[in-house]
Amino acid sequence: MRIITESIVVRANAHNPSILNPLFLKSEGIVPVDWDTVDGPICTPPLSIVKFNSGVEFLVDSQILQVSQNTEPIIRSEYDVPSCVARYISVLPHVPYTAVGINFDALVACQNPEQFLIQTFLKTGKWNYGNQLLLALSLRLVYQKENWRLTISLEPNQRLDTFGLSQSISITANFHVDIPGIDRVKETNYAVSEFSAQRTYFKELISNIISIGD
Numbered sequence: 001m002r003i004i005t006e007s008i009v010v011r012a013n014a015h016n017p018s019i020l021n022p023l024f025l026k027s028e029g030i031v032p033v034d035w036d037t038v039d040g041p042i043c044t045p046p047l048s049i050v051k052f053n054s055g056v057e058f059l060v061d062s063q064i065l066q067v068s069q070n071t072e073p074i075i076r077s078e079y080d081v082p083s084c085v086a087r088y089i090s091v092l093p094h095v096p097y098t099a100v101g102i103n104f105d106a107l108v109a110c111q112n113p114e115q116f117l118i119q120t121f122l123k124t125g126k127w128n129y130g131n132q133l134l135l136a137l138s139l140r141l142v143y144q145k146e147n148w149r150l151t152i153s154l155e156p157n158q159r160l161d162t163f164g165l166s167q168s169i170s171i172t173a174n175f176h177v178d179i180p181g182i183d184r185v186k187e188t189n190y191a192v193s194e195f196s197a198q199r200t201y202f203k204e205l206i207s208n209i210i211s212i213g214d
Helices: 022-027 081-091 115-121 184-193 193-207
Strands: 002-012 038-041 047-052 056-061 064-070 098-107 139-145 148-157 168-178
Touching: 002 184, 022 098, 056 081, 056 193, 064 081, 081 184, 081 193, 098 184, 098 193, 115 148, 139 168, 139 193, 148 193, 168 193
Parallel strands: none
Antiparallel strands: 002 064, 002 098, 038 047, 047 056, 056 064, 098 168, 139 148, 148 168
16 A cells, blocks of 8 residues: 555634745744745635645645645655644644544555455445446445544545556545644644554554555
């Protein structure tokens, strides 16, 4: 399995998109000063987007802060997705944070992914028999993991990607947890700190439910 993109979304009642710009991120130590932007920043009151050559991207609107990264072939550094989010939160501790989402987009190489999903997850019945042969199947699996709600979607992918995978299963995962109103900054930081553990859990879970080699 190859994780293509990973991100953290922090929801709040009153994010301020107008403050998000490269100078703010660098001067506050949220990102390194030597990171260069790509594609031109978008900095407006309703929505701001800043992309860096490291692969890290910031998006802020009134409801969400999203920090994402294309995971390959980017070289890892201490300024990864969770550390950038933690630094951002430390600069703005008075924002009323309400929820955290940890997200992964991945691909698993698979010959004939449509039939693999059908044969693995769907038993034969009137919906898949005789003249009613099923061509493809998409799945949405929902789990409870402690105080996190995990939603995983699987669907066949026949498009050539940057890794040369022309046949694969496309997987998206969302770990969601609500933030109580007692100490929102502490609880938000704790949720963000679970990023690596959730990433490991996601990889192990997919390995268990889809018995295909990497």
